[in-house]
Amino acid sequence: MSQDSPVAAPTPPASLPPDPASTLDETQAEDLLHGICFKNGPPRLLGAELEWLVVDAERPGLPLSAERLCEAHAAARALTLDSEVTVEPGGQLELSSAPAASLGGCVDSLRGDLTAVRAALLSRGMLLRGLGQDPRHPQRRLLASPRYEAMEAYFDRTGPAGRSMMRGSASVQVCVDAGTEEPGLFGHGRRWRLAHLLGAVLVAAFANSPGGQGPYAGWRCSRQGNWADIDGRRALAPPLDAPPRSGWVRTALDTEVMCVRSSGDGPWSMPRGLTFRGWLRGGPPGLRPPTAEDLDYHLSTLFPPVRPRGHLELRMIDAQPGDDGWLVPVAVVHALFDDPEAAETAYRVAKGLADSYGTAPAPRNPLWRSAARHGLADPELRSAAATCFRAAAEALPRLGADAHVRDTVAAFAERYVLRGRCPADEPPERWLGGPTGPEARR
Numbered sequence: 001m002s003q004d005s006p007v008a009a010p011t012p013p014a015s016l017p018p019d020p021a022s023t024l025d026e027t028q029a030e031d032l033l034h035g036i037c038f039k040n041g042p043p044r045l046l047g048a049e050l051e052w053l054v055v056d057a058e059r060p061g062l063p064l065s066a067e068r069l070c071e072a073h074a075a076a077r078a079l080t081l082d083s084e085v086t087v088e089p090g091g092q093l094e095l096s097s098a099p100a101a102s103l104g105g106c107v108d109s110l111r112g113d114l115t116a117v118r119a120a121l122l123s124r125g126m127l128l129r130g131l132g133q134d135p136r137h138p139q140r141r142l143l144a145s146p147r148y149e150a151m152e153a154y155f156d157r158t159g160p161a162g163r164s165m166m167r168g169s170a171s172v173q174v175c176v177d178a179g180t181e182e183p184g185l186f187g188h189g190r191r192w193r194l195a196h197l198l199g200a201v202l203v204a205a206f207a208n209s210p211g212g213q214g215p216y217a218g219w220r221c222s223r224q225g226n227w228a229d230i231d232g233r234r235a236l237a238p239p240l241d242a243p244p245r246s247g248w249v250r251t252a253l254d255t256e257v258m259c260v261r262s263s264g265d266g267p268w269s270m271p272r273g274l275t276f277r278g279w280l281r282g283g284p285p286g287l288r289p290p291t292a293e294d295l296d297y298h299l300s301t302l303f304p305p306v307r308p309r310g311h312l313e314l315r316m317i318d319a320q321p322g323d324d325g326w327l328v329p330v331a332v333v334h335a336l337f338d339d340p341e342a343a344e345t346a347y348r349v350a351k352g353l354a355d356s357y358g359t360a361p362a363p364r365n366p367l368w369r370s371a372a373r374h375g376l377a378d379p380e381l382r383s384a385a386a387t388c389f390r391a392a393a394e395a396l397p398r399l400g401a402d403a404h405v406r407d408t409v410a411a412f413a414e415r416y417v418l419r420g421r422c423p424a425d426e427p428p429e430r431w432l433g434g435p436t437g438p439e440a441r442r
Helices: 026-036 066-077 103-122 146-156 161-168 188-205 222-229 244-253 276-280 292-300 327-338 340-357 366-377 379-398 403-415 437-441
Strands: 046-056 084-087 093-096 126-129 171-177 306-308 311-318
Touching (some): 026 276, 026 292, 046 103, 046 327, 066 103, 066 126, 103 327, 103 403, 146 161, 188 244, 188 327, 188 340, 188 379, 244 276, 276 292, 327 340, 327 403, 340 366, 366 379, 379 403
Antiparallel strands (some): 046 126, 084 093, 171 311
């Protein structure tokens, strides 16, 4: 949910005023969105945003106090890192890589930063844990900024899923370049569709947020259940039958505004039912006109499974267990998007699977829900994942991946994919490195 850390900074069209405080009309907003959402150029950059739960080294099943979480965050921010350090509402720690020109550059940078952060936290009796949804209760919101006050109040209108997502979820977000204007394997349209078609396979293969109780009991990826339930449109994929730019522009402008920021210290207003397009057309009486900065902020409150930010941000992958588990989805996504042979295989397999499940948008599409519920116990998803992992394994040497990356991906495939399993199928005591819930207090 970080607002920052793009793979490549988008550039607004020169015809629009550069001042972010400038007011917009509808045409200007459409032109601005059209220009920034898909940066044009051949794929060359890769990035990742890694979210982690912070736990006590000796009693990982117990929630940490706000004071200790703040101590962990301060320790990480005091380090000199390549990555940007940010904090999620429940105290989850996020490292966002700098754009890298190779898989090796991305992995080496993040591994070095994680080594430093882990050492700093361990000296204070804390650890990082990769799990898609925090099983510790109660969960509370650590951050009290106007953004998160407004976000939580907005999500509370539709139930508890928003709070659960904000306070306890963690992911591996992989960022790849959007591609070129020209049609073909690396064109915007093809890569945009591949990201959505492949999404359910990635959800199933990397499911690591087992649901222990409540509406997602028994699910392998309860985090995806939360995303599907937080909002009528905010977390849904746009229609894929439209060109990527125009489809995203329409979706962004026709989604409800989460809040209108105040220029002072007071609470932000939350007009019900006001889309950004409606705001551009005047909005309710007394509401100030929107600015380019408001549009940029509005985009940061949209959470579809694939978010165009100049690059494509794949948001459907759970945080992964182990010190190097995160590099598996980074390497696999890179291979399936940026190696021509692997990309062709992935597109063919994912499209064949998705075509039989209809056109409902992700993550509410039946295929995505099966991926979240069953992981790779679903035989069709297991078969698709096995084919994609084989294609990725063959591509990684061509992409210059070192032996450690290749071996880590192969070990994950052997442990999980080829056996129809996912990380959520591990025994509960492995989730945080110790018991959780009431058992942790015994």
